[in-house]
Amino acid sequence: MKHKQKHHTVYFSGELFSQKHLIGNAYLAEAIYEKSHGRFLCVLPQNIEHGKSSSRAARDRDIKELLECDLALFNFEGTAVDSDTLAAFMIAKFADIPAVVLRSDTRGDAWTAMAGFFPRTVKVVVDSPGLYKTSMKRRRIAAIDEIVRLAGQHSSVYAQLMCEQIAQACVRALDRAIKTKPRMPKHLCEEVYSWLALMPGFKGKEKVLRKHISRILENKIDRDLL
Secondary structure, three states, rough: OOOOOOOOOEEEEEEOHHHHEEEEEEEHHHHHHOOOOOOOOOOOOOOOOOOOOOOHHHHHHHHHHHHHHHHHEEEEEOOOHHHHHHHHHHHHHHHHOOOOEEEEOOOOOOOHHHHHHOEEEEEEOOOOOHHHHHHHHHHHHOOOOOOHHHHHHHHHHHHHHHHHHHHHHHHHHHHHHHHOOOOHHHHHHHHHHHHOOOOOOOOHHHHHHHHHHHHHHHHHHHHHOO
């Protein structure tokens, strides 16, 4: 009997190197949860507890989290896509995970042909500076004194309104992505996921790794994700 899922987990992949990245990731993830009425639960790699583990152990944990999630959201920002985000995107496509690729950066198109045209992938492109300026105009306080703006936290309100619009676009895209049919043929699922247990070179016993990835596959099949 198939299990009907009330909510879906979304691996949220993006840069993690500055306070702007961390704040932006957290804010957008929470806005997506709110705008989807709890249907999409973003898993933030920055919130995954790695303790004092090595970079390899942290990488292993992040890949397993990605494979366990129902969907994935990838932030393709900047003049060049973050290498960790791009690597996670490719693993998601190997696993036939429905994905949304977000770009809110107006500095040209950072995608290359090799990162485009993959199935079960929905592209969201938004003009974040434009949305921010529109939020200012709607509140009709663009010309207020900077002291008043800072003391009244007006700029954070503009950013909040901008983020909410981006989140709404992401929710629509996630809804489209989750409805896409699996690209991977049923008879190949077991073989592909067996390979995914080996391909990253996870540290640990092969038998245990295969069993863990096999459970992930069974869960996805049970909920019609594959």
